[in-house]
Amino acid sequence: MRQSPEPTARRLANRTRISRSIPRRLLLEGKLHLLPVYALLRTSDLAREGIENSGSFRFADHIYRGRASGRYGVGMLLDSVLLRLRGARSMRSRFYHSQREVLTALNELGGGEHTVVSVPSGIARDLFQVAESLRKDRPEIYARTRFVGIDLDRAPLELSRELTRDHTNFTFVAADALHPATLPRDADVISSLGFGEFLTDQALAAFYASCHAALRPGGVFITSAMNRDRLSDYLARELAELHTHYRSAAQITAALEAAGFATVRTSSDKVGLQTLAVASKKAAR
């Protein structure tokens, strides 16, 4: 597995904000009506993180944990409203999708040692939950499973190490997910959440192909894609410059098949915005 020598020096795909000052841009674009909204939203921890760091690992993790926090009473209240928006609820369903499908794959794999990779891992809370559940309910599977989290940014890797400190079967690697040599060979399961949304079609195709190449025959790739929710997208674009590549179930299926996956299964989450996908590499004969 290739480690990145200067991970932080490279550009993170999820850092989509360009303007140095968002209020200044809003002024220049004559969107004065958005200035009070911007000021108010900054009291919510979720919105402030989105404004300052676009679709960061902290932004995703705040949504996954679903616990409102903010400055003063108003920030807390706003945060809880934002956490209940369709966009946030559907992001949370991909977090449960990853856990469910990793557990299903591990249950179906049978004996032997298995490697589960999260790329990019951000704060690897989904894998942590899987490990906690296996240790409690399926200790025999837990004992032969190795978890690997890969991210270009060392900050979420440190937080992931702290989160999983009671589990000795976790390894975290600072590396560029877009480099073909980054992924460990012969992985059994790869999960990728909150990354494809920031990639162009061309970059996504190359990333899916790398994941396919890294899996052993019969290995499973778990991912998701998002449809656009008008309100969440408007707020994200205008106030946080958080730009997302939205894709339908048909588009993500076509991309996974083009990358070589033999079977692709998709479903829609309850909110109706998230496509939850599981793709399998052809098994060896």
Ligand SMILES: C[S@@+](CC[C@H](N)C(=O)[O-])C[C@H]1O[C@@H](n2cnc3c(N)ncnc32)[C@H](O)[C@@H]1O
């Ligand atoms: C929205 S977060 C998603 C993280 C995690 N999968 C989740 O669902 O919480 C995006 C993550 O991608 C990482 N990232 C961005 N570009 C990357 C790249 N080229 N290689 C590896 N990680 C990258 C960021 O550091 C960040 O942790």
